[in-house]
Amino acid sequence: MIAWRRSGMDDPDRLSLWNLHLQEDEGAEVMAFVAIRERMRRWLAGVCHSVVFTESGRDVGYAIYRYRATDPDPQGEGGVYLRRFFVDRTCRGRGVGRGMIRLFTEEIIRGRSILLKAYESNPGGQAFWRALGFEPYYVGFQRRAIAYCARRVDGDGS
Numbered sequence: 001m002i003a004w005r006r007s008g009m010d011d012p013d014r015l016s017l018w019n020l021h022l023q024e025d026e027g028a029e030v031m032a033f034v035a036i037r038e039r040m041r042r043w044l045a046g047v048c049h050s051v052v053f054t055e056s057g058r059d060v061g062y063a064i065y066r067y068r069a070t071d072p073d074p075q076g077e078g079g080v081y082l083r084r085f086f087v088d089r090t091c092r093g094r095g096v097g098r099g100m101i102r103l104f105t106e107e108i109i110r111g112r113s114i115l116l117k118a119y120e121s122n123p124g125g126q127a128f129w130r131a132l133g134f135e136p137y138y139v140g141f142q143r144r145a146i147a148y149c150a151r152r153v154d155g156d157g158s
Contacts, residue, residue: 002099004108007050007062012040015050015062022086027121048083051108053100061087061100063108068115079113101132 007015016037023030031039043064044050053061063085069078085104087097105111115137118125 001055002060002096002103003054004051004100004103005054007044007052009041009044011050011052012037012044014059015044015052015064016040018062018086018088019084021089022084025122026119026125028119043083051104053096053103055091055096055099059088060091060096061085063100063104065104065109067112079115080109082114082116085116097128098132 016033019036019040020030020033023036048064048066050062050064052059053063064083065080066083067078068081082104085101087100091097105114114134116129116134117140118129
């Protein structure tokens with residue numbers, strides 16, 4: 001049976017390792033563990049809300065989220081931006097993630113709307129969210145930083 005608890009300041013190392021694994025799964029650029037842990041400490045200090053999910057007393061995943069008052073759901077309350085959601089790799093494929101999102105939706109955010117990102121490079125994550133009834137909402141685009149060129153370009157292309 002899946003249960004949950006609020007994350008605390010004793011959780012950054014575990015959550016940071018899971019965040020590293022999430023970055024690998026997403027096909028994203030993987031940050032250095034020290035940078036992930038520092039960011040995780042900021043999030044746990046109050047920038048975001050965080051919960052750890054357990055099964056039979058064992059930590060099996062986590063969620064980091066924030067409320068979005070500027071994007072009301074149909075009930076008139078703000079929705080939730082689900083910043084991170086991770087199921088431990090050893091627990092996948094047996095309904096743990098489904099149980100985690102059910103608890104998250106029912107007990108933690110009490111049915112509010114959820115917005116999340118699933119990287120284009122993570123088809124497994126996209127399939128997971130689709131299987132749970134999530135639908136594509138928007139397409140995001142990114143351009144990597146480029147070196148600044150001080151050369152002035154005139155209107156004629158020269």
